[in-house]
Amino acid sequence: MYGCSLYLFFLLIGMEYLDARRKPYNVGKVIFGLVLIALCVFVLKQSPGFGDNSVFSRREPGVTHVLVTGGAGYIGSHAALRLLKDNYRVTIVDNLSRGNMGAVKVLQELFPQPGRLQFIFADLGDQKSVNKIFAENAFDAVMHFAAVAYVGESTMEPLRYYHNITSNTLLVLEAMAFHGVKTLIYSSTCATYGEPEKMPITEATPQFPINPYGKAKKMAEDIILDFSKRTDMAVMILRYFNVIGSDPEGRLGEAPRPELREHGRISGACFDAALGVISGLKVKGTDYPTADGTCIRDYIDVTDLVDAHVKAFNKAEPGKVGIYNVGTGRGRSVKEFVDACKKATGIDIKIEYLNRRPGDYAEVYSDPTKINKELNWTAQYTDLKESLSIAWRWQKSHPHGYGANQI
Template structure:
């Protein structure tokens, strides 16, 4: 990924230049043949040194091979909030992991944390790429031997999807198609697809089961359902093992404080309510905006099923372990319990110890009144049950990370000058 500048077409004044602590004279100077050789040798040596210092220099070939007893998982969106937590769990379980992320929503700092925790050759590699680029996606699959894909990469804000729907159909639906095509082409056998309860829309009956009719009411949910439909249609003529996990509102962070949620500042307005609560508690924003108080719920605010990210990741790993060739599993991942926004805010105030100012505003387009899951199927078939069901406890853990990471991960998303 080295970037070389375009050669100058106009002459320039001869002046000393410093490279790697070595001074040399412009090689264009007449008669400086020895200088040219020295420069060439210096550049070659510098390139070799740079490559050898890369943590993947000696381990890149391992990612290109299938090894007995080693499961290599591609985690798309692995630099993001949920994807990074999933990657951490996979690495702890001795999986080999490749992260692909364009860093539009993810954090390079999360990748750095993971690399520091698991520096051993052949454990983790990071590829900066956009899944909307068909050539890049095919190249990634052709140069690596994946056994499975956990597909998290997606824009995921309901409000934003109503304002920029085409972005969501491209990023979610089209990109998933490209990933699936490359999986089929390169014989990758297992797909764990990260879906959402937004595909159900606003059912008339609670709780939501996997048989509940999917009638999404916003572009985010519609784009996810389209991606699901593509996967399901393909599965009818394929021996690929497919697991689709429809999960609910994610909160919390790594209990050991290594990872957390750090959205870009410009996305805070569209982000999760937990992030907004923390921003208000830290004084980054003047208060919390609660949108909608006239829903047909007990206190007039939306009711949601809040799932801790640790439990969510556990469901993904269990799905990976239980996936079977030619079979499709579809599961709701939730606690089975709904909490209102007002109840959530009360828990956040207790977790942070801050009396957060709350402004009540009109409804946000695309929202629905009440959504919570029936997790019976995933309990029976995957032996999974949510364990972290206390809102205050999950928020307290996340709050500790927020307080100790006031600037997020503290590393800008810059790779060779690309943001």
């Protein structure tokens, strides 16, 4: 609209100018018109979203602008919520292949004030888009969550995982370097360790990933670490264990797409079985060398995980790299988890036992000593039934995820 009006205005003034060449007494009109043009351009530049004048494109004293990649996803949306509550300026970039626009809309409704939150639909695999985003926004830091993240799916589509995780991280890192963004909080995984000989897992445990998901994440870590040796970038790498739970106030939850349910988290499968979306829960693997034959995992509540990100961000130092396991330090078997889920939902979920899932491992749990000591972080939501009860409340009130805003 502005462009069309301005075009017509220039056309009229041009006609006046040509007429003025024939009529000298019209020079005053031309001068007046030029003044109006200057005024019009000034007003346009002050309007929201014009050129580089967007609040997101400039730095302001006391305001920290964080790019949250994958911020429409389960973990990313919870992280964006925490950052917004803590008065950070947030830009979410997501291609919505795994994330939910509904989560973004919830955040937009909670924080409608100008300059608080913006959403950019983009694919981090598109180098031009990534560079454009960094060129047009003044980021102080990046929290990089965006990634496909299912172990089973990674064994079936390995190339997709290497491209989405490793290549996309490289593009983000290159854009950060070129545009002078100096802080990176990287979302990694305990899958980079593979199946260690000793438990619990410390940050010094050798990394021998056994599936494409873990391998792709380790490659991304290696790229970041190699680059960090030649730069003053502040880097924090957080290796997650198994994430569960949801926002305690019921604003956000986990809503995977229906076609991805078979690859999703066990909590989602438990809730689907409790809601009757699926006939029962399929437990894959009962012959592992564990006490009850099922896998043992370290289940970390998403609220605690997000808190670890904020503490890592606050402790990030230029020229230094911090690597931390984010877990409770306690392993729980799948059977224990299912029992807790039955209690949280109040439903006697039907269980079907199947063969092992490709690329899985028997036992994984963390030693959180380092993150406890260096970041003063300790998991608070350690009651499995409580975390599942909170998540179940959201699931019951959102049986179809974010509904019309799911995509």
